[in-house]
Amino acid sequence: MRRASRQLPSDVLVVTMLPREELAGFRQELDLPFTCLSDPDASVYARYGLERAETRRLYHPAVVLAYVRLLISGRRMLPPTEQDVQRLGGDFVIGPAGDIRFAHRSRHPADRPPVERLIRALKRCAGP
16 A cells, blocks of 8 residues: 555545544554544535445445455454444545545445546646
8 A cells, every 4th residue: 555655646635434533543454654534423424425325235245245355365354433334435536726536436335446546536636
């Protein structure tokens, strides 16, 4: 993750519903080289149109497969938190003027765009 982050032409912010006091552990657990911001009431999530999933979407086959792969690889799942597990995430690239240049709103918890697609969007946003 850190090596890939060096090729990014822009700052990356991670917004999570974790309480502020849990951010350092979250960054360390995932080895994130990015600034992490706390949004425990999900107000930023809501402003960006990120929805809550119905229970059936939480058990989408891609989600189950992701957990199986995690367990097979020997990695452990993050401990449960009090955050809203039904709140879906998203990935956004915001231009210098504050306009949304790329938006991916997840349809289920495992629905994320490929990292390469995000890097291309960041590079287009940064310009030549």
